[in-house]
Amino acid sequence: MAEVQRPAPRGDGRFERHLDEAPTKELLRELSEEVRELVRDEARVAREEARTLGKRAAAGGGLTGAGVYLAAIGGIGLMQCVIFALSLVWPAWASALAVGGALVIIGGAIAAAGARQLREIKPQRTLSHLQEEKQWLMSTLRDLPAQRRSETSA
Numbered sequence: 001m002a003e004v005q006r007p008a009p010r011g012d013g014r015f016e017r018h019l020d021e022a023p024t025k026e027l028l029r030e031l032s033e034e035v036r037e038l039v040r041d042e043a044r045v046a047r048e049e050a051r052t053l054g055k056r057a058a059a060g061g062g063l064t065g066a067g068v069y070l071a072a073i074g075g076i077g078l079m080q081c082v083i084f085a086l087s088l089v090w091p092a093w094a095s096a097l098a099v100g101g102a103l104v105i106i107g108g109a110i111a112a113a114g115a116r117q118l119r120e121i122k123p124q125r126t127l128s129h130l131q132e133e134k135q136w137l138m139s140t141l142r143d144l145p146a147q148r149r150s151e152t153s154a
Contacts, residue, residue: 086098
């Protein structure tokens with residue numbers, strides 16, 4: 001799997017350098033620009049990660065589909081054999097009903113397990129990067145008023 005190129009980390013000092021000397025209006029403009037850049041970078045990383053996950057899912061889905069198709073053909077033959085064997089003891093309709101009911105129950109359980117696994121597919125790196133960026137932004141915004149107060153009192 002190709003590694004997604006990560007943008008430069010936030011907190012590179014561009015915003016912090018001017019915190020002491022820049023007016024609030026300029027600080028907010030710079031913060032706004034950094035947030036826009038951050039959103040663009042994160043969207044690009046998310047697209048690349050989704051593309052990579054999509055390719056893996058497509059390859060796995062194709063192989064799974066081929067395997068299921070072949071197994072289904074073999075399973076049909078085996079189920080016919082079981083129905084014929086049971087029809088020696090039960091009426092043919094009862095043996096077909098029993099085998100069909102068992103297949104529906106087993107198939108439902110397998111489908112539920114597969115659906116559970118599909119819900120677990122998430123772009124983990126993108127989610128963790130967004131959490132880091134959120135924490136950086138919140139700490140920067142939280143520290144801004146304190147910096148402004150210390151500026152005016154000094």
